[in-house]
Each structure stands twice: as C-alpha cells, then as structure tokens.
Amino acid sequence: MAVRAVGDYDFPSRSRQELYGDDQLVHLWWRNNMWFCAAACFRAPKAMTWGDFRAGMVDPLFSCDPDFGPRTRFEWSVDDQPVTRADSQTLAELGVGHKSLIACRSLG
C-alpha cells in the first residue's frame, strides 16, 4: 500500500549507490560463526578484485577470531548464488551489487 501523507511524499534513498561514487556497500557474513555478532558492511570499489577484497577487508576482520587462520577454508556465495572465487575477478564481475550479501561458510 502507498504511504498516506499530506501532499507528495517522495524522497530518495539516503543510502543509494550514487552517493558512493564508483564504490558500493557490500555485506560480509560468516554464516556458521557466532563470534561475529552480525555481518559486516564495507564500502568497496566495484572494480576491486576478489583477491584484494579478501586481503584488504575479509582477512583483517576475520583475524579478530583467534580460531581463524590462513588454513581456514570457506565456500562462498553472493546473494545466495554459489561462487567459485577467482582472485583476479572484480566484485562487479562476480555479480556483487550495491548492498549485496557476500556470505561464507567455513569447512571442516
């Protein structure tokens, strides 16, 4: 249903992608780990490669978990679609859009 208001009531999103230039917001969720209370939100360039995303954003956050290490293995998804990661692909190429949910599940 439409909002009931006195006169026109139409405002742009305060989080719309254009406010972030060539970047976008992305969410990162380690599904099967309660150590992190919630998924993280990052501002990341659309053209950032997966490798840079891993090294520059994922690893520093996940390192807050003392049980995380270089040997931790994950399966990944973007907006519930499984992705096989390719370090040289950009987030855009992997289908990551504004406020997409990049989720992982640690194995073993």
Place this chain on the structure above:
Amino acid sequence: MTTPTKKVREVGVDLQESEENRAIIEAVEADNADCAVRHMPGLVRITTPGRLVINRTSVESRLGRDWETHEFQLAIVSYFGHIAEWDDDQIVIQWDH
C-alpha cells in the same frame, strides 16, 4: 458476553511504599477481599481478580484527615487494567470486556 470457562483476569496497581501511602495500601487491602499483596524494593504491588477499588472514606478513616482521590496521584507508580472510574469518592480499576 461471558463464557463459563473464561478466566478472571487480574488487575493490579503498584504503589510507592512509604509512610504516607500506608493508609492507602491498608484501605485497598481492606476493601478488596481477594487481593494479593507483594512487597518489592520501594513498592507494593496489589493485584485482584477482575476489579480493584479504592474508597475515599476507607483511606480517610485510616489517615485521620480528609483525602481527595486526586492525592492517589502521589502514590501510584503503575497499574494494569483500565481506570473505569475516578470520582470524588472512589477509583475503580478493571477490565471492561
């Protein structure tokens, strides 16, 4: 519309526990036969099934002076139920339906 199985729902009032309010608490206890009184830090919770009444004359006889029902404002902390009446002589808390 009442069905025989319908549970009588409780109403209640929380009053600040103080010397001034003692007369009110005693009056409520005296005028509401089925009430239960629970003391908590700083306050007293009085609950009754269905209906709770505070009578001016009962409070006055314990207080030894005139008491306006408005003065109940100084004593009440919270309540549950519906204030169905608040006039010169009494305050009634109950569920309506």
Place this chain on the structure above:
Amino acid sequence: MQYELRTLVIEPRRKTFTNLAERYGDRPASRYEEGSVEIQATENFHYRPLWDPQHELFDPRWSELRLTDPDSFTDPRQYYYAPYVTARAHLHEAFAATLDYLDKRGLLARLPGPWAALLGGLVIPLRHYESGAQMISTYGCRFAYGSTVEQCCSYAAFDRVGNAQLLSRVGLALGDGSDALLAEAKAAWTGAAALQPLRRLTEELLVEKDWAVALTGLDLTDQLLYALAYRHLDEAALLGGAGGYSLIAQHLASWFADQRRWIDALQAAWAADPQYGAANAAALAAAAEQVMPRAQVAVGALAAAADELVGADCGPAVAAAAQAARSTITALTAPKEAR
C-alpha cells in the same frame, strides 16, 4: 561497608555537560541551563513528517522569525518544570484563597449590578479567549526551533488554560456554584456583539501558519486586553465600589507581568539577532501592522460595552495601551543607528 567519607575529597572530573561547558565556560551550570539549553535534536532526522513533507521534524523554517543561535535566548524567569509548577501552584492557591474570601464576605453577591453584569457578561467569557490563547501558544511549543524558546511557549500554553480555569471558577462562584453562568458566558462569547471582533481575531490567529507571527499577534491583543480588563477596570472597580472585581483582577494582572518578561526578552532577541535581526524586525513590524488595527477594534468593542455598563473611560484606556504597544514595537524594529 564503611567508607571514610570525611577524609576523602573527590575532585569532580567535570563541572557540567560538555556542550554547556563549551557554551558558558568551565563552571557548574544551573538546573535551568542543564534542563533547558540545547535539548532539542538538531540534525540527522530520519524521516520527513507525513503531515508536512516540506519540513524536517524540527525546522527553523516554520517561522519567518529566527535566531542564529536559538539557545542564546534564555527565559529571564529561569523556569524549568519544577520552579514553574511551584510558582503556578502558589498562584492557584492564592487565587483559591481570594475566591474563598470573596465567598465568605459575600463580595461577589454584593457587587454593584453593572459590575456584576460586566464580570459575567464580558469578563467571564474571556475564558474562551484564554482557551484560544492556549492553542496558539501550544502551536509555538511544537513548532518553535530550540528548547529554550519552546519551553516558554509550553508553560505559557499551560498558563492560558490555567487562566481560563481561574475565570471559570469566578463564573462558578458568581453563579452560586452552578455552571449556568458559564453557559451564559459561552453564549456571549459566540453571540454577543461586543465579543465577536475578539472571537474573530482569536480564530484568525488560530489558523495563522507562522507560529511566531501568531504568538506576536496574540501578545499585541493581550497587551490591550489585559490593560483594559485587569488594570484599567481594576482601578475603576475600586472607585466604583466593586472591590471584589479588583481582588480577582490582580491575579491576572500579576500573571501578565510574568508573561511579559519572556515575551519582551524574546522579541528583543529577535530584533537584535546578528544575522536575522533586520528580517525579524521587518516581520515583527508587519505582524503588528496586521494585528494592531484588528486588536484595537476587538478590544475597543469590549471597552465600549464596558463603558455602557460602568462608564469608566475604557475607550481612551485601550487607545493608550495601543499607543504603548506600538511604541514598543517601533523601538524594537527601528533601524539601528550606524555605530
């Protein structure tokens, strides 16, 4: 556990809240300041009002009259809630004592006929004017920008219902406890010719969109009305053997003196504002230009009716009050001399 408090001097880490220390310097702030200054939210409002999508939830653009730093205005009376209700509890208590005295001495019943008619037919109906004044002040409480300004409006709103109730209680007393006289007073408010210009003005101020313009208009009307009903007629009543009227009027007159303190201060702050001063002065002058003629007609009609009853030169009294109100506004809004 026992602490040796006497031997322990604990230095406070700070004297007050950070914003007040920044504003006033590192000194303990008063309870008025802590409870009144910079309390309203000012930024990052989440949603626009459904009932007014053009504005933020708190928005200085709701009036032409603005202050660069709204919290630089403070209530000269330093009223926050506790001293405010305490002062009003005293007012109502003193008024009740007066009513009680009037009742015991039968002073209302013994009012000379014309004075009783004036009180019942022209003054008691002003309880509705006060009620309208309450709504106009309440509007300022919601839409003024800044907590120190709106707080004054808020208490003024409550005062106006209080005044309406004072007058109503006189009506009950004059009607020997029944509310019949109040019903007559209401009929007079909605029908008597002498009161219609005032009712019209009250209603028109009620739909004025700019809260500060409405408040200014109300104040100009108040200046004439209070001068007539509770100052000039008060004196005339003493001369006319209607001491009971005077005893009632004094309470409203002293309330109005209290009210003027914050209104005067606010109008002065508007006119002196470093950024908006000139625009504020122009808006004040325009509001006065708009309202004064109507207020003079409205209160003039009341004065004429009063003169018919008690012949107390009310007309000139209203004209004098209007002249005084105009000079106040002129003094505030005159272009400042270059320094």
Place this chain on the structure above:
Amino acid sequence: MTATPRKLSMKQRYAALTRDLDWDLSYVDPAEAFPYTTFEGITVHDWSQWEDPFRLTIDAYTKYQAEKDKRLYAVLDSFAQSQGHLQLADPRYLNAMKLFLQGVTPLEYAAHRNFAFLARFLNGPGPRFAALCQCEDEIRHAQTEIHTLSNYNKYYGGMHNWHAQHDRVWYLSVPKSYFDDALSAGPFEFLIAIGFSFEYLLTNLLFVPFMSGASFNGDLPTMTFGFSAQSDESRHMTLGLEAIKFLLEQDAGNVPIIQDWIDKWFWRGYRVTSLVAQMLDYMLPRKVMSWKEAFELYFEQQMLGGLFPDLSYYGIKPPRHVSQAMAEKDVLSHQVYWTLYQFSFAAAFTTTIPDEEHLDWLSAQYPDTFDRYYRPLWDKARRVVDSGGRFFYQGLPQLCQVCQIPMLFSEPGDPAMLCQRHSVYRGERYDFCSDGCQWIFDREPEKYVQAWLPVHQIYQGDCGGPTVPDVLAWYGLAEGDSGEYEGSVEQADWKRWHASPAERS
C-alpha cells in the same frame, strides 16, 4: 453530613473547566484549524465521547506536581551533598544509566514536543487537554532525568555528551529513529505509537526494570526519579488506553487501521526494548530479574493475558509477529550484549566479560540456551583476554533498515543462524533483521528509504571523517567513556575512592 448542594461533582467541575472551554469555530474554516485529522483514514463521529478519568484541573495538577518535585529534588540534593555516588553497588551499574540518558531522555523531550502537536491539532477539547498535560509531564521527565544524572556526570564518563550523541551515535539511532518514526506520523498514529504501544503496552517492560535496577544497585536518585515519573506515567497509560478504545468505538473502519498500527508499533517498540533486555541481564551488577522473567510478567501475563482479551471485544488481535518476540526471549539479551561487547570501543559506555558468578546466574536463568550457545563465546573472549588481547569487531556492522540495530538477531528457532531478510524497492536492496522489520518497511517503503543509517553515513563521509578515530571524535567521546571496563578510568577511580587511607597514601 451532606455535601453542600452548591458544589459540582469532580466530573462536572472538570467538564466545566476543560472541555467546556471549547467553542465551534465560525469565522474560520474548522478544517483549516484542524488540518491533520483526516489524512490517516481515521473517522471520528463524536469527539465528546472521549472520557478522561483523571479529571485533573490546573490547580490540582500544579499542586501535586510541585509536591512531587519538591520531594524529588530534596533527595537529589542530599545525595549530592553526601557523596552518595560512592554507595553504588559498582560503577559498572552506571552503564545502564548512561544508556538511559543518551537513549531515553531525548525521547521524553521529543514526546514533550509532539504531545504539543496533539494538544493543538486534535479536534476534541478532552483529548487536547489530556495531551497538553502529557506535554508538560514529558518535559518534566526529560529535565528530572538530566538533573538526576547530572551529579553522576561530574564523576563518571559516558554522560557528558548525551545530547549530541543522540543525534549521531550508531546505537542511539535505534531509539531516535523509532521516535522520529512516531513524530513524523499523523496524530492518530502517534497516539497509538506512543500513547498506546509505548506508554501502555511496553512501559512496564521499559521503565520498571530500570527503576528496580536502580533500587537494587544503590542508585537512590534514579529510583526516586523513576517512581516520581511513573506516577505521571499512570496518567499517560490511561490516555493511551482511552485513545485506542475511543478510536475503536468511533467507527468500524478504524479497526483495521489501528490493528496495523498495533502490529507495527509493537514490533518497533519491542526492538527498542532489546536494549533493556541486555541491561537487565548484563549491565546490572546486582540482578533484579532476568529479561525472560520480565518479558513473561510485564508482557505475556499483563498484556497478552490481560489487555488483549479486553481489546478482542473490538476485533483487535494480538500483534502480528508477537510469537517471534516470545520465541526470542531466551536469546535476545545475550545476542545484544555480545554485540555491545565487541562494539563498545565506539560507544559511550563500557562492557566487560561477565564474571563466573554472573555466568552461572545466566546459565540458571537460561538453561535451554546459555551454556549451549553463549557461554562458549564468553569463554573464548576470556581466552583472548588471558593472552593479552581484547576482542573488538574490526569493522562496521550491517544494519537493519527499519530498527537500525546491527543485524544480530537469529532465525526464529535457530540461535546459531542469523536472520537475514531483504526487499527490493525501486531497484535498491534493503536489509532487515526480522520478518517484523521487513513487514514494516514493505508497508511504507517511501518512509524507510529516508533512514539515516549510521554505518552508511560513515561511509559517505558524513560523520567526521573516513577513519574510526575521526568518527569517535565526531561522536564527542572522551577518554574513559568507551571500551573495556577492566582497566578503565572509571575502575581506577573507583578503586582509589574506596581504598583505605593507608592504601591511598
């Protein structure tokens, strides 16, 4: 003795002195004077049907309120003069009061402003006068809260910048956006949102725990303030209940609109009470009752058991999503405090790992969930501390578009799996913590797209700068306000103040 025949009854006198002051406007269009009471779809046929049982006139109001304040300020003064703050159970208790001052006091003030809106724009003089009284009460509450906590502010961190923080800090956008939502609604929705849902449905759950917590933890001023404010609340509860009954009785067409508002505002308010949940279970050094007990007593028994059967007479059902709230009572406080624990570097309060006794209390209160899901987390956090670290989340959390809480809530029935919902509106994705928040968004997306979400704003550069220290400076956080309690300024001060003279020298 018979009453003097001259005297009007309380009810007649009240009518003569309040609603009879009104008159029918004839020189202006009444629709212009009352422009906001039609657009919400609510129909009122007869405003005179409004009943206000309190029947307070201004003389009685000022008399009793002045008396209440006299008593309250006497306690505040003597507490300050006797350095009463040294008698607190533990300085960690004040974290609850910091949250109260930053999060709740500004809401009291906002309520003050918007009850003025009602006091001006409701058509009926009865509800207008009731709203005016509440308008004054609410500024009283804001001010007495400030004055009650002012003395603590002089000696402890986290309270000195409450005003700016309410407009800026991430966790405070939760209560702020909740109230902004109500202020931006029409007058009838505001009545149901705040007058009914907040002041009646959730008030005991919100306020009684704070006040009992004060009493258990040696905070005499807050307890006194709380009881004093609550005596006004009972009038506000009545206004809320009168409002809903009045609107339901006026027109059958109002019922579905009001049901929608109850559904929305229950969930909005319930999400805000999650801050109370963690306060009860974690922030209070001396426990009053668990969140679960409080929820069962104040909400399930009193509201679902008492109020809703009464409202069913009008065809009103318990709030949509209420079963999800009930299902959360075993997990809610743990999830919220675990979140505050890892984000308190950016908050105006401190957190710490519960000690063994506290953990055992939590196990006993939450036998089905605590040992299985949450104790292991605290044990691991302890190991981090023992190895010289302290776990803080190195990043910013995903926020719910509606309640603005980090998306920390779990799937109903599965505490180990976070709940993730989203909707797409005009091509943009919006995320939600729960079915309740998603439902609220989907009803009025035009409203919630405007939300000022702290995390998104930080990334737009609107919050002082690009780095965490920039943001914390913009939040006005000072040394000792934030982070870990162990080793904090507050802990050090407390130890010093309570050391024996020999230890001090």
